[in-house]
Amino acid sequence: MGIWILNAAVVTADNTQTTKHILVEGGIIEKIAEGAAPDTAGHTAIDAQGKLLTPGLIDMHVHLREPGFEHKETIATGTRSAARGGFTTIACMPNTRPVIDTVETVKYVLDKAETEGIVRVLPYGCITKNELGRELTDFDALKAAGVIGYTDDGVGVQSAQMMKDAMAKAASIGMPIIAHCEDNTLVEGAAVSEGEFARKNGLKGIPNESEAIHVGRDILLAEATGVHYHVCHVSTEQSVRLIRHAKQFGIKVTAEVCPHHLILSDEDIPGMDANWKMNPPLRTPRDVQACIEGLLDGTIDIVVTDHAPHSEEEKARGMALAPFGIVGFETAFPLLYTKFVATGQWTLQFLVDKMTKLPAEVFGLPWGKLEVGAAADLTLIDLETEKAVDPAEFASKGRNTPFTGWKLKGWPALTIMEGKVVWSE
Protein backbone atom coordinates (compact mmCIF):
# COMPACT_ATOMS: atom_id res chain seq x y z
CA MET A 1 0.00 0.00 0.00
CA GLY A 2 1.30 3.40 -0.96
CA ILE A 3 0.34 7.03 -0.51
CA TRP A 4 -1.29 9.16 -3.21
CA ILE A 5 -0.59 12.86 -2.70
CA LEU A 6 -3.37 14.55 -4.65
CA ASN A 7 -3.65 18.04 -6.17
CA ALA A 8 -0.26 19.29 -5.03
CA ALA A 9 1.24 22.45 -6.51
CA VAL A 10 4.68 21.67 -7.94
CA VAL A 11 7.03 24.41 -9.05
CA THR A 12 8.92 23.64 -12.25
CA ALA A 13 12.22 24.87 -13.66
CA ASP A 14 10.69 28.01 -15.19
CA ASN A 15 8.95 28.86 -11.91
CA THR A 16 5.44 27.97 -13.09
CA GLN A 17 3.24 25.97 -10.76
CA THR A 18 1.35 22.95 -12.02
CA THR A 19 -1.00 20.63 -10.19
CA LYS A 20 0.27 17.06 -9.83
CA HIS A 21 -0.71 13.80 -8.17
CA ILE A 22 2.13 11.71 -6.82
CA LEU A 23 2.13 8.05 -5.84
CA VAL A 24 4.71 7.08 -3.26
CA GLU A 25 5.34 3.37 -2.80
CA GLY A 26 8.22 1.21 -1.57
CA GLY A 27 10.14 4.30 -0.48
CA ILE A 28 10.29 5.82 -3.95
CA ILE A 29 8.21 8.09 -6.17
CA GLU A 30 6.29 5.52 -8.21
CA LYS A 31 4.11 7.76 -10.39
CA ILE A 32 3.60 11.42 -11.19
CA ALA A 33 0.23 12.18 -12.82
CA GLU A 34 -1.51 15.31 -14.07
CA GLY A 35 -5.11 16.12 -14.91
CA ALA A 36 -8.07 14.38 -13.26
CA ALA A 37 -7.41 12.82 -9.87
CA PRO A 38 -6.40 9.15 -10.24
CA ASP A 39 -8.14 6.15 -8.68
CA THR A 40 -6.57 5.80 -5.24
CA ALA A 41 -8.14 2.42 -4.37
CA GLY A 42 -5.80 0.33 -2.22
CA HIS A 43 -3.72 3.34 -1.19
CA THR A 44 -3.85 6.09 1.42
CA ALA A 45 -4.79 9.43 -0.09
CA ILE A 46 -3.61 12.84 1.13
CA ASP A 47 -5.32 15.88 -0.35
CA ALA A 48 -2.64 18.50 -0.89
CA GLN A 49 -4.96 21.03 -2.51
CA GLY A 50 -3.54 24.53 -2.14
CA LYS A 51 -0.17 23.35 -0.85
CA LEU A 52 3.26 23.38 -2.43
CA LEU A 53 5.06 20.04 -2.86
CA THR A 54 8.86 20.15 -2.91
CA PRO A 55 11.61 17.54 -2.69
CA GLY A 56 12.44 17.00 1.00
CA LEU A 57 14.57 19.94 2.13
CA ILE A 58 18.31 19.31 2.59
CA ASP A 59 20.40 21.02 5.28
CA MET A 60 24.15 20.52 4.96
CA HIS A 61 25.13 22.24 8.23
CA VAL A 62 23.47 21.27 11.52
CA HIS A 63 24.41 20.48 15.11
CA LEU A 64 22.65 17.51 16.72
CA ARG A 65 24.78 17.61 19.91
CA GLU A 66 24.92 13.85 20.40
CA PRO A 67 27.07 12.38 21.86
CA GLY A 68 27.86 14.52 24.87
CA PHE A 69 25.53 17.50 24.89
CA GLU A 70 22.18 15.74 25.18
CA HIS A 71 20.83 18.56 27.36
CA LYS A 72 20.98 20.81 24.25
CA GLU A 73 19.65 18.34 21.67
CA THR A 74 19.66 14.63 20.80
CA ILE A 75 19.51 12.83 17.50
CA ALA A 76 15.90 11.99 18.38
CA THR A 77 14.85 15.60 19.07
CA GLY A 78 17.08 17.15 16.41
CA THR A 79 15.71 14.97 13.63
CA ARG A 80 12.14 15.69 14.81
CA SER A 81 12.92 19.38 14.66
CA ALA A 82 14.33 18.89 11.16
CA ALA A 83 11.22 16.99 10.02
CA ARG A 84 9.00 19.72 11.46
CA GLY A 85 11.00 22.23 9.41
CA GLY A 86 10.48 20.17 6.23
CA PHE A 87 13.99 18.67 6.10
CA THR A 88 14.54 15.02 5.14
CA THR A 89 18.35 15.01 4.82
CA ILE A 90 20.67 16.75 7.27
CA ALA A 91 24.46 16.74 7.59
CA CYS A 92 25.67 16.94 11.18
CA MET A 93 28.77 18.67 12.46
CA PRO A 94 31.37 16.78 14.50
CA ASN A 95 31.80 19.23 17.42
CA THR A 96 30.14 16.84 19.85
CA ARG A 97 31.78 15.34 22.97
CA PRO A 98 33.69 13.26 22.13
CA VAL A 99 34.10 14.90 18.73
CA ILE A 100 33.49 12.76 15.65
CA ASP A 101 37.13 12.01 14.91
CA THR A 102 37.16 8.21 15.10
CA VAL A 103 35.41 5.32 13.39
CA GLU A 104 33.67 4.51 16.70
CA THR A 105 32.04 7.94 17.03
CA VAL A 106 30.92 7.89 13.38
CA LYS A 107 29.34 4.47 14.01
CA TYR A 108 27.73 5.73 17.23
CA VAL A 109 26.06 8.61 15.38
CA LEU A 110 24.97 6.46 12.44
CA ASP A 111 23.53 3.79 14.78
CA LYS A 112 21.63 6.36 16.83
CA ALA A 113 20.33 7.98 13.65
CA GLU A 114 19.14 4.59 12.42
CA THR A 115 17.36 3.64 15.65
CA GLU A 116 16.21 7.01 17.03
CA GLY A 117 16.33 9.44 14.12
CA ILE A 118 13.41 10.11 11.79
CA VAL A 119 15.22 11.80 8.91
CA ARG A 120 18.43 10.91 7.04
CA VAL A 121 21.56 11.93 8.97
CA LEU A 122 24.89 12.31 7.15
CA PRO A 123 27.85 12.81 9.48
CA TYR A 124 30.94 14.92 8.89
CA GLY A 125 34.21 13.85 10.48
CA CYS A 126 36.79 16.16 12.03
CA ILE A 127 39.77 17.48 10.10
CA THR A 128 41.96 17.35 13.20
CA LYS A 129 41.90 15.14 16.28
CA ASN A 130 39.70 16.71 18.96
CA GLU A 131 39.36 19.76 16.65
CA LEU A 132 42.58 20.98 18.24
CA GLY A 133 44.33 21.75 14.96
CA ARG A 134 47.41 19.70 15.83
CA GLU A 135 47.10 16.36 14.08
CA LEU A 136 44.98 15.16 11.14
CA THR A 137 42.40 12.47 11.74
CA ASP A 138 42.47 9.21 9.75
CA PHE A 139 40.65 10.44 6.62
CA ASP A 140 40.57 7.00 4.97
CA ALA A 141 39.10 5.26 7.99
CA LEU A 142 36.51 8.00 8.55
CA LYS A 143 35.52 7.84 4.88
CA ALA A 144 35.09 4.08 5.09
CA ALA A 145 32.97 4.54 8.23
CA GLY A 146 30.60 6.82 6.32
CA VAL A 147 31.50 10.49 6.74
CA ILE A 148 30.69 12.74 3.80
CA GLY A 149 33.47 15.28 4.32
CA TYR A 150 35.85 16.77 6.88
CA THR A 151 35.40 19.87 9.02
CA ASP A 152 36.44 21.30 12.38
CA ASP A 153 33.24 23.37 12.52
CA GLY A 154 33.02 25.42 15.68
CA VAL A 155 36.63 26.48 15.26
CA GLY A 156 38.89 27.49 12.36
CA VAL A 157 41.94 25.43 11.41
CA GLN A 158 44.56 27.99 12.47
CA SER A 159 47.63 26.54 10.73
CA ALA A 160 47.84 27.02 6.97
CA GLN A 161 50.16 24.01 6.73
CA MET A 162 47.64 21.83 8.58
CA MET A 163 44.86 22.99 6.26
CA LYS A 164 47.02 22.38 3.20
CA ASP A 165 47.85 18.84 4.36
CA ALA A 166 44.15 18.21 5.03
CA MET A 167 43.17 19.45 1.58
CA ALA A 168 45.85 17.42 -0.17
CA LYS A 169 44.73 14.26 1.61
CA ALA A 170 41.02 14.93 1.03
CA ALA A 171 41.65 15.67 -2.66
CA SER A 172 43.53 12.40 -3.07
CA ILE A 173 40.48 10.43 -1.92
CA GLY A 174 37.84 12.58 -3.62
CA MET A 175 36.39 14.10 -0.44
CA PRO A 176 35.52 17.73 0.37
CA ILE A 177 36.89 20.03 3.09
CA ILE A 178 34.18 22.09 4.80
CA ALA A 179 35.60 25.09 6.61
CA HIS A 180 34.54 27.21 9.56
CA CYS A 181 36.57 30.31 8.69
CA GLU A 182 37.86 32.19 11.69
CA ASP A 183 41.29 33.50 12.60
CA ASN A 184 41.46 33.29 16.39
CA THR A 185 44.04 36.05 16.76
CA LEU A 186 41.46 38.62 15.59
CA VAL A 187 38.43 37.64 17.66
CA GLU A 188 39.53 37.12 21.23
CA GLY A 189 36.83 37.79 23.78
CA ALA A 190 34.30 39.35 21.40
CA ALA A 191 30.65 38.27 21.28
CA VAL A 192 29.26 40.46 18.50
CA SER A 193 30.45 41.90 15.21
CA GLU A 194 32.45 45.08 14.85
CA GLY A 195 29.67 47.54 13.96
CA GLU A 196 26.98 49.87 15.31
CA PHE A 197 25.85 47.55 18.09
CA ALA A 198 29.38 47.01 19.42
CA ARG A 199 30.15 50.74 19.20
CA LYS A 200 26.96 51.82 20.98
CA ASN A 201 27.46 49.32 23.76
CA GLY A 202 31.20 49.82 24.10
CA LEU A 203 31.93 46.20 23.20
CA LYS A 204 34.91 44.70 21.48
CA GLY A 205 33.83 43.53 18.01
CA ILE A 206 34.59 40.54 15.81
CA PRO A 207 36.02 42.04 12.59
CA ASN A 208 35.02 40.84 9.12
CA GLU A 209 38.66 39.99 8.36
CA SER A 210 38.62 37.20 10.95
CA GLU A 211 36.41 35.26 8.53
CA ALA A 212 37.67 36.53 5.19
CA ILE A 213 41.36 35.95 5.94
CA HIS A 214 40.66 32.23 6.21
CA VAL A 215 38.46 32.26 3.10
CA GLY A 216 41.25 33.90 1.10
CA ARG A 217 43.95 31.63 2.51
CA ASP A 218 41.91 28.50 1.92
CA ILE A 219 40.98 29.46 -1.64
CA LEU A 220 44.69 29.64 -2.46
CA LEU A 221 45.28 26.29 -0.76
CA ALA A 222 42.32 24.78 -2.60
CA GLU A 223 43.80 25.99 -5.87
CA ALA A 224 47.13 24.44 -4.97
CA THR A 225 45.68 21.09 -3.92
CA GLY A 226 42.66 20.77 -6.24
CA VAL A 227 40.32 19.88 -3.38
CA HIS A 228 36.60 20.66 -3.30
CA TYR A 229 36.59 23.42 -0.70
CA HIS A 230 33.26 24.41 0.88
CA VAL A 231 32.96 27.60 2.96
CA CYS A 232 30.66 27.43 6.00
CA HIS A 233 28.18 30.15 6.97
CA VAL A 234 29.45 33.06 4.84
CA SER A 235 28.66 36.35 6.57
CA THR A 236 30.88 39.09 5.15
CA GLU A 237 31.05 41.17 2.00
CA GLN A 238 34.79 40.40 1.77
CA SER A 239 34.22 36.62 1.81
CA VAL A 240 31.60 36.91 -0.94
CA ARG A 241 34.01 38.93 -3.05
CA LEU A 242 36.85 36.41 -2.58
CA ILE A 243 34.62 33.43 -3.41
CA ARG A 244 33.22 35.18 -6.50
CA HIS A 245 36.76 35.86 -7.70
CA ALA A 246 37.88 32.27 -7.02
CA LYS A 247 34.95 30.86 -8.98
CA GLN A 248 35.86 33.07 -11.94
CA PHE A 249 39.25 31.35 -11.93
CA GLY A 250 37.71 27.90 -11.91
CA ILE A 251 38.84 27.05 -8.38
CA LYS A 252 36.65 24.33 -6.91
CA VAL A 253 35.01 26.38 -4.16
CA THR A 254 31.40 26.27 -2.99
CA ALA A 255 29.68 28.18 -0.20
CA GLU A 256 26.68 28.31 2.08
CA VAL A 257 24.77 31.05 3.89
CA CYS A 258 22.28 30.94 6.78
CA PRO A 259 18.86 32.60 6.84
CA HIS A 260 19.87 34.89 9.74
CA HIS A 261 22.80 36.34 7.79
CA LEU A 262 20.41 37.14 4.92
CA ILE A 263 17.77 38.75 7.12
CA LEU A 264 19.36 40.33 10.21
CA SER A 265 22.19 42.80 10.74
CA ASP A 266 23.90 43.84 13.97
CA GLU A 267 21.68 46.94 13.93
CA ASP A 268 18.66 44.72 14.61
CA ILE A 269 20.06 43.38 17.90
CA PRO A 270 17.61 44.70 20.49
CA GLY A 271 19.91 44.56 23.51
CA MET A 272 22.19 42.26 25.44
CA ASP A 273 20.14 39.17 24.59
CA ALA A 274 22.20 36.05 23.83
CA ASN A 275 19.51 34.73 21.47
CA TRP A 276 21.13 37.17 19.03
CA LYS A 277 24.60 35.70 19.57
CA MET A 278 25.90 33.32 16.95
CA ASN A 279 29.11 32.58 15.10
CA PRO A 280 29.73 34.18 12.70
CA PRO A 281 27.95 37.15 14.26
CA LEU A 282 25.32 39.35 12.64
CA ARG A 283 27.24 41.81 10.47
CA THR A 284 26.44 45.22 8.96
CA PRO A 285 23.52 45.87 6.58
CA ARG A 286 26.11 46.13 3.80
CA ASP A 287 27.31 42.57 4.54
CA VAL A 288 23.72 41.32 4.55
CA GLN A 289 23.21 42.87 1.12
CA ALA A 290 26.44 41.30 -0.17
CA CYS A 291 25.32 37.85 1.04
CA ILE A 292 21.95 38.28 -0.71
CA GLU A 293 23.67 39.34 -3.93
CA GLY A 294 26.13 36.46 -3.61
CA LEU A 295 23.30 33.98 -3.28
CA LEU A 296 21.47 35.51 -6.23
CA ASP A 297 24.43 35.42 -8.62
CA GLY A 298 25.48 31.89 -7.61
CA THR A 299 28.63 32.88 -5.71
CA ILE A 300 26.96 31.34 -2.67
CA ASP A 301 25.58 27.97 -3.73
CA ILE A 302 23.20 26.91 -0.99
CA VAL A 303 21.26 27.81 2.13
CA VAL A 304 21.91 25.96 5.41
CA THR A 305 20.52 26.58 8.89
CA ASP A 306 23.58 26.00 11.12
CA HIS A 307 20.93 24.76 13.60
CA ALA A 308 22.85 25.26 16.87
CA PRO A 309 20.67 24.50 19.90
CA HIS A 310 21.74 25.55 23.39
CA SER A 311 19.86 25.29 26.68
CA GLU A 312 17.98 28.23 28.20
CA GLU A 313 20.28 28.16 31.19
CA GLU A 314 23.33 28.52 28.92
CA LYS A 315 21.80 31.38 26.94
CA ALA A 316 20.76 33.11 30.18
CA ARG A 317 24.46 33.62 31.02
CA GLY A 318 24.24 36.80 28.94
CA MET A 319 25.81 38.16 25.78
CA ALA A 320 29.40 37.89 26.95
CA LEU A 321 29.30 34.39 28.46
CA ALA A 322 26.59 32.47 26.60
CA PRO A 323 27.68 30.05 23.85
CA PHE A 324 27.35 31.12 20.21
CA GLY A 325 24.49 29.67 18.16
CA ILE A 326 20.78 29.78 17.32
CA VAL A 327 18.30 27.08 16.31
CA GLY A 328 17.29 27.04 12.67
CA PHE A 329 15.33 24.05 11.38
CA GLU A 330 11.82 25.15 12.28
CA THR A 331 11.98 28.70 10.95
CA ALA A 332 14.28 28.49 7.89
CA PHE A 333 11.82 28.00 5.07
CA PRO A 334 9.07 30.31 6.44
CA LEU A 335 11.62 33.10 7.07
CA LEU A 336 13.07 33.01 3.57
CA TYR A 337 9.69 32.50 1.91
CA THR A 338 8.11 35.43 3.76
CA LYS A 339 11.07 37.78 3.45
CA PHE A 340 12.12 37.12 -0.15
CA VAL A 341 9.53 35.11 -2.11
CA ALA A 342 6.25 36.55 -0.81
CA THR A 343 7.67 40.04 -1.46
CA GLY A 344 8.53 39.18 -5.06
CA GLN A 345 12.32 39.51 -4.68
CA TRP A 346 13.07 35.84 -5.37
CA THR A 347 11.17 33.25 -7.35
CA LEU A 348 9.79 30.31 -5.42
CA GLN A 349 11.85 27.99 -7.58
CA PHE A 350 15.07 29.83 -6.65
CA LEU A 351 14.43 29.32 -2.94
CA VAL A 352 13.38 25.67 -3.34
CA ASP A 353 16.47 24.88 -5.45
CA LYS A 354 18.80 26.47 -2.90
CA MET A 355 17.39 24.10 -0.25
CA THR A 356 16.99 20.89 -2.30
CA LYS A 357 18.54 20.36 -5.72
CA LEU A 358 21.65 22.51 -5.23
CA PRO A 359 22.84 21.11 -1.88
CA ALA A 360 22.51 17.64 -3.40
CA GLU A 361 24.52 18.72 -6.44
CA VAL A 362 27.24 20.47 -4.41
CA PHE A 363 27.84 17.34 -2.31
CA GLY A 364 27.12 14.72 -5.00
CA LEU A 365 24.08 13.31 -3.17
CA PRO A 366 21.23 11.45 -4.90
CA TRP A 367 18.36 13.32 -3.16
CA GLY A 368 16.61 16.64 -3.77
CA LYS A 369 14.70 15.49 -6.87
CA LEU A 370 11.02 15.23 -7.59
CA GLU A 371 10.95 12.56 -10.29
CA VAL A 372 9.79 9.00 -10.85
CA GLY A 373 12.26 6.53 -9.35
CA ALA A 374 13.74 9.06 -6.93
CA ALA A 375 13.60 8.50 -3.16
CA ALA A 376 10.20 9.57 -1.83
CA ASP A 377 11.54 12.46 0.24
CA LEU A 378 8.81 15.05 0.01
CA THR A 379 7.66 18.16 1.83
CA LEU A 380 4.22 19.79 1.66
CA ILE A 381 4.24 23.48 2.46
CA ASP A 382 1.35 25.79 3.32
CA LEU A 383 2.12 29.10 1.60
CA GLU A 384 -1.02 30.88 2.80
CA THR A 385 -1.47 30.57 6.55
CA GLU A 386 0.27 33.25 8.57
CA LYS A 387 1.50 32.23 11.99
CA ALA A 388 3.84 33.73 14.58
CA VAL A 389 7.08 31.96 15.51
CA ASP A 390 6.51 30.35 18.91
CA PRO A 391 9.60 28.59 20.32
CA ALA A 392 7.36 26.73 22.80
CA GLU A 393 6.09 24.72 19.82
CA PHE A 394 9.56 23.68 18.60
CA ALA A 395 10.35 19.97 18.44
CA SER A 396 13.95 20.96 19.14
CA LYS A 397 15.14 21.13 22.73
CA GLY A 398 16.60 24.50 21.78
CA ARG A 399 14.47 27.63 22.12
CA ASN A 400 17.33 29.98 21.24
CA THR A 401 16.03 32.03 18.34
CA PRO A 402 15.97 35.78 17.64
CA PHE A 403 12.80 35.32 15.57
CA THR A 404 10.25 34.83 18.38
CA GLY A 405 6.93 36.43 17.44
CA TRP A 406 7.79 37.01 13.76
CA LYS A 407 4.66 36.54 11.64
CA LEU A 408 5.51 34.22 8.79
CA LYS A 409 3.98 32.25 5.93
CA GLY A 410 5.38 29.15 4.24
CA TRP A 411 5.06 26.66 7.09
CA PRO A 412 5.80 22.99 6.34
CA ALA A 413 2.63 20.94 6.80
CA LEU A 414 3.78 17.37 6.09
CA THR A 415 7.19 15.72 5.70
CA ILE A 416 7.76 12.32 4.06
CA MET A 417 11.12 10.54 4.22
CA GLU A 418 11.62 7.46 2.03
CA GLY A 419 7.86 7.08 1.67
CA LYS A 420 7.02 7.37 5.38
CA VAL A 421 5.20 10.34 6.90
CA VAL A 422 7.71 11.53 9.52
CA TRP A 423 5.92 14.70 10.47
CA SER A 424 2.45 16.13 9.95
CA GLU A 425 1.04 19.39 11.41
Ligand SMILES: NC(=O)N[C@@H](CC(=O)O)C(=O)O
Ligand atom coordinates in the same frame (compact mmCIF):
# COMPACT_ATOMS: atom_id res chain seq x y z
N1 LIG B 1 27.24 28.67 14.77
C1 LIG B 1 27.34 28.81 16.07
O1 LIG B 1 27.15 29.91 16.57
N2 LIG B 1 27.63 27.78 16.87
C2 LIG B 1 27.95 26.44 16.49
C3 LIG B 1 29.35 26.31 16.01
C4 LIG B 1 29.59 26.79 14.60
O2 LIG B 1 28.78 26.57 13.70
O3 LIG B 1 30.66 27.38 14.35
C5 LIG B 1 27.70 25.53 17.68
O4 LIG B 1 28.16 24.40 17.67
O5 LIG B 1 27.00 25.96 18.61
Ligand SMILES: [Zn+2]
Ligand atom coordinates in the same frame (compact mmCIF):
# COMPACT_ATOMS: atom_id res chain seq x y z
ZN1 LIG C 1 30.96 27.23 12.28
Ligand SMILES: [Zn+2]
Ligand atom coordinates in the same frame (compact mmCIF):
# COMPACT_ATOMS: atom_id res chain seq x y z
ZN1 LIG D 1 27.96 25.12 12.71
